[in-house]
Amino acid sequence: MVENAWQQHAQAVERLAASYAAIPAGAAVRLAKRTTNLFRVRSESSAPGLDVSGLDGVIEVDPETRTAEVQGMCTYEDLVDATLPHGLIPLVVPQLRTITLGGAVTGMGIESTSFRNGLPHESVLEMDVFTGAGEVVTTRPGDELFDAFPNSYGSLGYATRLRIELEPVSAYVALRHVRFEDAGLLAKAIAEIAETREYDGEPVDGLDGVAFAPGEYYLTLARWTDTASGATPSDYAGQDIYFASVRDRETDLLTMYDYLWRWDTDWFWCSGAFGAQNPRIRRLWPRKWRRSDVYMLLLGLDRRFDIADRLDRRAGRPQRERVVQDIEVPVERIEEFLAWFDEHIGMRPVWLCPLVARRAWPTYPLRAGEVYVNAGFWGTVHVGPDAVEAPRNRAIEAEVHRLGGHKSLYSEAFYDQDTFDALYDGAHLAAVKKRYDPDHRLTSLYDKTVRRK
Incomplete structure (x- = not known):
């Protein structure tokens, strides 16, 4: 079974490489991926995507070494289903079922074990990255590519295989x-x-x-x-x-x-926007559809047909600004941030998740060994016609910067290029990208997260 899984993995990587070769030289490269947990609206593209079919499973779980070989597009839901029967789980399991392991590593996953286990990429022992040059590079902690990969959001390449640490858990x-x-x-x-x-x-x-x-x-x-x-x-x-x-x-x-x-069942508390917390509606809402990916599909429909804005206009309510962010500030500044947030944003509840990075990472420079608190807030604020300028999001960015923190880039960002590069070590990332994506086939981190290309 394990040998067959490795063979299937090799075949999936070959399909991925073939799909890359079929894209005209110099053309932009992106994943052909239907689902997402990102909240950035990207420009439409008719360009063909990379074929990642067959890269969404667990290749092998080794209970003796407490490790797993996992494909990059494997969801944490499927990963946990494979490891939990052995009494093991990944060191950090992000909150939403359909977040992928590769996505959490190239992004910034977090959960309640992060105060002792750090972030998902810190339990990766080795990974294969399909680069912008169309090559599969095996990389490990300490390597230039590996260390720049967290928070690169696909601007350096895509993880096809990851070997991760697991930890024992109770029932x-x-x-x-x-x-x-x-x-x-x-x-x-x-x-x-x-x-x-x-x-x-x-x-x-x-x-x-x-x-x-x-x-x-x-x-x-x-x-x-x-x-x-x-x-x-x-x-x-x-x-x-x-x-x-x-x-x-x-x-x-x-x-x-x-x-x-x-x-995940109520997407924290956001399911209320779809009526799923109303007891009468909840009884009729199939249990299997009480999941974050279903709510994400509904959110996509709202964006496509402008439903919430139409209802607001009909009711005479001011235009909304979407404020969907996760930020981190040092633990000694969280009191100050929450007070500022209450005064200037006024959105509640706010999720709080402590984390301690095991080491420093260049593209998301938290100080190793120090306690930070992630604050997550997801919703909308009525601000009126200025909503299109994102005043609340811009204010949050400035305050988090002032408090010595950072914010995750899965959602909208508005930094100017110089500030962005200073916060996320843009010069170093550009140097690594030049080596592994010399023809700039992959969208840069700034273009992807701020310019939304």
Whole structure:
């Protein structure tokens, strides 16, 4: 079986290379990929895409070495389905089922284990990258290509195979939701947990939180356990909604599988925009369709037909600005950021996820070993006719920069070229790109994330 999987992988890479060869010399190259978890609107292109069929599975799981050989287009949902029967999971499993391993590594995935395991690319031991020159390059930590790959978003190439570390997990996850009324005390608790990996004498295996309102902050402390102690695990893929439980319950119990996807069922809290949190609608909404990729399809329909804007105009409401971002600031600045965010943006809830990078990475220069907090906020703000100029998003960028943080590039960005290059080490990235994409077949990071090409 394993040998056959490797043969199928080799054949898929050959198809990929053949599709590249079929594209006219000098023409732009991009993936032929139908689904996405990105929130950047890109210009339409009729150019043929690279054939990535057959590059979406798990080649091999090795329980002895706690590693897995995984294809770049494999979703975390499929990856977890392959590793969890062995009592193992990737060191960081992003919140949404259809995020791909290659996407999380070339982007910036994060989750509740990031305070102790860093970011998804930091558990990659080796990967094959199909470069802009049409070559497959095997690269490892410390190599120029490998170290520039995180946060390059396909501007250097696409991962076709990755060997990743896995870690053992238990059958269940015990949760404790701790409320804080002071954001400064919240930040202090995060820093202490990141250092000691415990709270009140109990181990903490996963850590994230929610800021519901000024003065109402929660940290969710997750502890792996093999004992249910007679309790029935909660089911948040049914009528109950996970994010609401953070407010309503002090403790909880989930299966490991359900813990990994606790945010996916309602796309955090964003499913409310589609009525999926209305109890009457929820009963009629098929369980299998309570997933982030379904909501993404609905969002695509809204964009295509301008549904929300039409309704706003009919109701006389000001035009909306879409504010969909994840940012990171040092833990000691999160209190300041939340206060500013409340005053100038006014959007809640906000997801909070601590992270500690294992080492420095040139294209997303977090200081190694220091505690940062990711703040995620996804929604719209009524701003009026100025919405087209994205004033709220631009203000967020400036404030995050002032506080010594960064923001992920999966969504819209508005930096000028000089600021962008200073934040994401553009000169170094350009030098690596020149080596592995000498004819500029792949869209540059700035063109892709800011100019939306």
